[in-house]
Amino acid sequence: xxxxxxxxxxxEPDLLFSPYCWRVRLALLHKGLEFVSRPVRFTDKEALAFxxxxxxxxxxxxxRVVHDSLAIFRYLDEAYPQxxxxxxxxxxxRAKVIxxxxxxxxxxxxxxxxxxxxxxxxxxxxxxxxxxxxEQAFGQTLEAFADPSGGTQRFREALEPLEKLxxxxxxxxxxxxxxVDYLVVGLLLWAWCLGAQPWxxxxxxxxxxxxxxxxxxxxxxPIKRAAL
Amino acid sequence: xxxxxxxxxxxEPDLLFSPYCWRVRLALLHKGLEFVSRPVRFTDKEALAFxxxxxxxxxxxxxRVVHDSLAIFRYLDEAYPQxxxxxxxxxxxRAKVIxxxxxxxxxxxxxxxxxxxxxxxxxxxxxxxxxxxxEQAFGQTLEAFADPSGGTQRFREALEPLEKLxxxxxxxxxxxxxxVDYLVVGLLLWAWCLGAQPWxxxxxxxxxxxxxxxxxxxxxxPIKRAAL
Numbered sequence: 195x196x197x198x199x200x201x202x203x204x205x206e207p208d209l210l211f212s213p214y215c216w217r218v219r220l221a222l223l224h225k226g227l228e229f230v231s232r233p234v235r236f237t238d239k240e241a242l243a244f245x246x247x248x249x250x251x252x253x254x255x256x257x258r259v260v261h262d263s264l265a266i267f268r269y270l271d272e273a274y275p276q277x278x279x280x281x282x283x284x285x286x287x288r289a290k291v292i293x294x295x296x297x298x299x300x301x302x303x304x305x306x307x308x309x310x311x312x313x314x315x316x317x318x319x320x321x322x323x324x325x326x327x328x329e330q331a332f333g334q335t336l337e338a339f340a341d342p343s344g345g346t347q348r349f350r351e352a353l354e355p356l357e358k359l360x361x362x363x364x365x366x367x368x369x370x371x372x373x374v375d376y377l378v379v380g381l382l383l384w385a386w387c388l389g390a391q392p393w394x395x396x397x398x399x400x401x402x403x404x405x406x407x408x409x410x411x412x413x414x415x416p417i418k419r420a421a422l
Numbered sequence: 423x424x425x426x427x428x429x430x431x432x433x434e435p436d437l438l439f440s441p442y443c444w445r446v447r448l449a450l451l452h453k454g455l456e457f458v459s460r461p462v463r464f465t466d467k468e469a470l471a472f473x474x475x476x477x478x479x480x481x482x483x484x485x486r487v488v489h490d491s492l493a494i495f496r497y498l499d500e501a502y503p504q505x506x507x508x509x510x511x512x513x514x515x516r517a518k519v520i521x522x523x524x525x526x527x528x529x530x531x532x533x534x535x536x537x538x539x540x541x542x543x544x545x546x547x548x549x550x551x552x553x554x555x556x557e558q559a560f561g562q563t564l565e566a567f568a569d570p571s572g573g574t575q576r577f578r579e580a581l582e583p584l585e586k587l588x589x590x591x592x593x594x595x596x597x598x599x600x601x602v603d604y605l606v607v608g609l610l611l612w613a614w615c616l617g618a619q620p621w622x623x624x625x626x627x628x629x630x631x632x633x634x635x636x637x638x639x640x641x642x643x644p645i646k647r648a649a650l
Binding site: 278281282283284285287288289290291292294295296297298299354355356358359363366367368372374 | 510524
């Protein structure tokens with residue numbers, strides 16, 4: 195059986211920055227599952243046609259195809275029950291609530307910081323598509339939308355509740371890293387791979403990030419970062 | 423055995439508005455446990471001396487004494503395992519994360535709206551204490567701190583992730599209400615009992631609040647609201 199992860203790539207195929215794809219990479223390492231990376235560009239629609247939709251990440255195990263990071267976590271727990279990511283229905287429901295709360299408080303501040311960086315690292319063939327779709331979504335030009343310092347400040351505010359928790363325990367899921375850690379740290383890895391670090395190094399969040407990064411890199415080798 | 427809940431009261435003893443005390447009332451109803459209310463004023467320190475600290479809620483079952491809403495939830499799950507509030511360790515960890523995320527995004531906006539109302543409904547003997555301690559915490563007068571319209575707007579922004587979730591499922595904990603619902607709705611009941619409703623009636627959050635309110639009032643009778 196071949197396990198393939200379709201994930202977003204930059205101009206360099208090994209520059210992977212999608213927060214949702216990072217979640218799945220961490221989840222696969224958590225389960226101890228090997229996979230083959232299939233990096234796709236923003237405009238590589240054809241590469242994902244088999245999945246019946248257009249968004250990464252897509253996990254494919256022969257003829258089993260799952261997309262959406264949370265759905266992939268659920269699938270992995272069903273197919274590989276060892277070391278649960280989401281856990282029982284009650285724990286799963288709560289992971290979903292945390293995913294929504296953190297996504298909605300962190301995504302927009304990070305976009306304000308990262309949009310120019312994404313535009314810089316993607317394949318030149320993707321740039322028109324990226325600009326057109328994002329400018330339509332934001333209702334303004336990428337340049338007008340971008341606000342790295344304001345985004346960084348709002349992102350740090352959004353981290354405050356996590357900072358307090360992580361000062362008391364090593365992981366969001368408690369004594370060991372779990373699905374909620376991967377759902378949230380995927381957002382930080384998005385910034386990290388694009389050469390940014392909008393959190394304080396000397397903080398509980400910074401130490402948590404370093405722990406997860408060290409674990410991941412020990413298992414999968416160094417993460418490529420854009421030189422921006 | 424007598425089960426007593428020490429909870430914050432207004433000038434009228436049956437006006438209960440503390441969000442943390444509301445959490446525990448809902449949790450006790452969820453477990454089907456009867457209790458005797460012991461309403462205490464802000465400056466009734468003596469009434470809580472037996473608990474070794476000064477904050478409500480305090481749950482007392484003969485010589486077993488527990489304070490802090492989340493600790494009370496844990497105690498109730500240990501002592502009365504039927505209908506878990508927090509669940510297994512993984513589900514508990516996630517409830518704690520949600521409590522921190524929602525508390526930190528909602529408490530300050532609600533304070534901006536509710537501080538003048540709290541000052542209005544508390545016993546006149548408590549007012550100097552309330553003003554002095556809050557003005558010290560806020561670094562400004564109650565009047566300068568208060569911002570009902572700004573607070574309402576920021577509170578509604580903080581509700582947005584919950585609005586999307588509750589449009590898809592009846593409760594934050596899924597198909598049935600659970601500990602996370604009570605932890606969060608306690609904050610809304612704080613506003614409700616002080617005569618405010620800073621969320622849209624015609625919204626998924628509004629419907630969720632009404633469901634929980636109807637369930638509570640069916641079990642425990644009408645909730646007293648301040649006429650403000």
